[in-house]
Amino acid sequence: MAKAFLLLLALTVSSLAWAQNDTPGIDSTWAYDEDEDYIEIPFNAINDTTQVHVRTFSQSTIDSLKADDELSYQQPPTVAESLWQRIKRWLGWLLRSLFERTTTTDIGRFIIYVLVLGALIVIVLTLLRVNAFRMFYSADTTSKPGYQVFHENIHDMDFETLIREATGKKEFRLATRLVFLQALKILADKNLIDFAPGKTNHDYVDEVTPAEIKTGLNQLSYYFDYAWYGNFSITEKHFENISQTFSSWKEKIK
Numbered sequence: 001m002a003k004a005f006l007l008l009l010a011l012t013v014s015s016l017a018w019a020q021n022d023t024p025g026i027d028s029t030w031a032y033d034e035d036e037d038y039i040e041i042p043f044n045a046i047n048d049t050t051q052v053h054v055r056t057f058s059q060s061t062i063d064s065l066k067a068d069d070e071l072s073y074q075q076p077p078t079v080a081e082s083l084w085q086r087i088k089r090w091l092g093w094l095l096r097s098l099f100e101r102t103t104t105t106d107i108g109r110f111i112i113y114v115l116v117l118g119a120l121i122v123i124v125l126t127l128l129r130v131n132a133f134r135m136f137y138s139a140d141t142t143s144k145p146g147y148q149v150f151h152e153n154i155h156d157m158d159f160e161t162l163i164r165e166a167t168g169k170k171e172f173r174l175a176t177r178l179v180f181l182q183a184l185k186i187l188a189d190k191n192l193i194d195f196a197p198g199k200t201n202h203d204y205v206d207e208v209t210p211a212e213i214k215t216g217l218n219q220l221s222y223y224f225d226y227a228w229y230g231n232f233s234i235t236e237k238h239f240e241n242i243s244q245t246f247s248s249w250k251e252k253i254k
Helices: 002-022 059-067 083-104 106-128 132-136 159-168 172-189 201-207 211-229 236-253
Strands: 028-032 038-042
Touching: 159 172, 172 201, 172 211, 172 236, 201 211, 211 236
Parallel strands: none
Antiparallel strands: 028 038
16 A cells, blocks of 8 residues: 555656646747647747837827818718708709610610600701691681682782781781782783692792793792791791892883
């Protein structure tokens, strides 16, 4: 029993000695070498004599930076939108959405082309002062005379009286038509044209042979086309020019 106790005591002392030698001390450290063996590396501590200078921030500089508005990155306070602002924001979103859809799809691009073409047609018709909607509704009967174009008997008409009455009522479109009909009556009386119902003004122009007479009649026909068929508004000043053209043309026939 005593021998067993002495053997146990010897093993305990050996274990403590081995553990003390394998623990890194103040003057050594441990690391793995290339063969992954745990080895002791001597370590010699040297007193650190470096002077440490503690630096502090300038409080005045910090305060000035805080007071600088350009360095303020806080979110602005939320302001409630008015009804008009909401409407504008919604309209902006709607326009952006429509523009995106119309430029990224075939049907959208087709609609854009149609709208642009329609706008160009409207602009041209507006500049020419042509009422393109006349084909969709019946024109006002008060703006037209009570007889059909070129279907009345021009030989029974008192043009001087009719033209005077039309200009007195400021109906210069009607007066322009009557001037052209009077020109046709003069040509028919001179046997320069064959007046017959159903013919157009261009038919009569083609029948005229003398160049100077044909040119004047063609100009009167031009005024008649734009005033009567084109539905252009004829002012008093315009009609004065038409009357002067007619008078000059009539002198050439005599």
